[in-house]
Amino acid sequence: xxxxxxxxxxxxxxxxxxxxxxxxxxxxxxxxxxxxxxxxxxxxxxxxxxxxxxxxxxxxxxxxxxxxxxxxxxxxxxxxxxxxxxxxxxxxxxxxxxxxxxxxxxxxxxxxxxxxxxxxxxxxxxxxxxxxxxxxx
Numbered sequence: 001x002x003x004x005x006x007x008x009x010x011x012x013x014x015x016x017x018x019x020x021x022x023x024x025x026x027x028x029x030x031x032x033x034x035x036x037x038x039x040x041x042x043x044x045x046x047x048x049x050x051x052x053x054x055x056x057x058x059x060x061x062x063x064x065x066x067x068x069x070x071x072x073x074x075x076x077x078x079x080x081x082x083x084x085x086x087x088x089x090x091x092x093x094x095x096x097x098x099x100x101x102x103x104x105x106x107x108x109x110x111x112x113x114x115x116x117x118x119x120x121x122x123x124x125x126x127x128x129x130x131x132x133x134x135x136x137x
Contacts, residue, residue, distance in 0.1 A: 010079045012049035017078040020046060020056070021065045025074065038062055 020041060029037045038061045045053040064078060071077030092100070 009049060011075075014075050014079040016046065016049060017064050018068065018075045021061060021068060024065055025068060034062075034065075038065070 024034075024037060024041075035058070038058045041061050042056060042058045045055055048054045067077055068074035089097075
């Protein structure tokens with residue numbers, strides 16, 4: 001049985017990013033040779049945390065390099081950030097969300113009323129055909 005805890009994907013991706021640019025941080029390239037070093041790294045295929053081959057562009061590697069170089073903890077800085085709006089839908093106002101929910105609930109009741117009309121009344125359920133006459137379908 002493997003007792004080694006599995007690290008979160010964010011941490012595995014941060015370690016991959018650091019392993020790619022870490023050589024540049026440990027031994028910075030001579031002035032004027034950074035682009036050539038980044039181009040060489042971009043030409044390689046790397047194994048991502050899921051085990052698939054992946055390549056990164058020069059501009060991406062350059063962004064990681066400068067971000068890690070400025071950071072006190074490069075690995076923590078190379079983690080992908082959680083979006084601040086996770087779970088929020090800024091394009092849908094609260095009033096529109098309420099209307100959407102109300103329409104959905106009415107739609108479910110209309111479907112139930114149609115099922116009642118075709119199969120007959122259900123035990124313990126009011127006759128919905130009085131609430132939603134067939135002209136609404």
